[in-house]
Amino acid sequence: xxxxxxxxxxxxxxxxxxxxxxxxxxxxxxxxxxxxxxxxxxxxxxxxxxxxxxxxxxxxxxxxxxxxxxxxxxxxxxxxxxxxxxxxxxxxxxxxxxxxxxxxxxxxxxxxxxxxxxxxxxxxxxxxxxxxxxxxxxxxxxxxxxxxxxxxxxxxxxxxxxxxxxxxxx
Numbered sequence: 436x437x438x439x440x441x442x443x444x445x446x447x448x449x450x451x452x453x454x455x456x457x458x459x460x461x462x463x464x465x466x467x468x469x470x471x472x473x474x475x476x477x478x479x480x481x482x483x484x485x486x487x488x489x490x491x492x493x494x495x496x497x498x499x500x501x502x503x504x505x506x507x508x509x510x511x512x513x514x515x516x517x518x519x520x521x522x523x524x525x526x527x528x529x530x531x532x533x534x535x536x537x538x539x540x541x542x543x544x545x546x547x548x549x550x551x552x553x554x555x556x557x558x559x560x561x562x563x564x565x566x567x568x569x570x571x572x573x574x575x576x577x578x579x580x581x582x583x584x585x586x587x588x589x590x591x592x593x594x595x596x597x598x599x600x601x602x603x604x605x
Contacts (some may be wrong), residue, residue: 449525463504
C-alpha cells in the first residue's frame with residue numbers, strides 16, 4: 436500500500452484519549468495521532484488549549500485505508516463515541532476544547548458528514564439538537580508525546596467518560 440492511497444479523517448469528540456482508542460481498534464485504521472485543531476494559534480500546547488485562549492479542539496487525526504474501512508464507518512464510530520448534543524462538553528469535561536466537530540478533508544467527506552449528521556438528528560428526540568460543527572480541516576498540531584495512545588500505554592481500551600456519555604444520550 437502506497438502512502439498516497441491512504442486517507443485522513445479528523446474528529447473532535449471530547450477528550451481525545453478515548454476517541455483515539457476507539458478508532459485504533461478499527462481494522463483499516465493504520466495510524467492515529469491526537470492533537471489540537473480548529474483554533475487561532477500556531478503553537479498550541481495542552482496547557483494553552485485548556486486555558487480556553489487558543490480556540491483549538493482536542494482532536495484525533497485518523498489515517499485509514501479506504502479499501503478496508505470507509506469514511507462512513509469512521510463516522511459511525513464518531514457518532515457513537517460521544518454525545519453530539521452537548522455544546523463544549525462531554526461528560527465531566529467542560530470547555531471549548533471538548534466540542535463536537537468533524538474536520539473534513541474533501542468534498543466527499545463533507546457530504547458524508549452532513550448526510551450522517553442529518554440521519555443522526557432524525558434519531559434524536561426533541562429538544563436535543565446535534566451541535567456538531569462540520570468544517571474544513573485546518574492545520575493539525577500534534578499533541579505532546581505523553582498524550583499519544585494514552586490509554587493503551589496504561590493498559591486500558593476506553594475512558595469511563597464514554598460510559599457517562601452513552602448513558603446521557605440514551
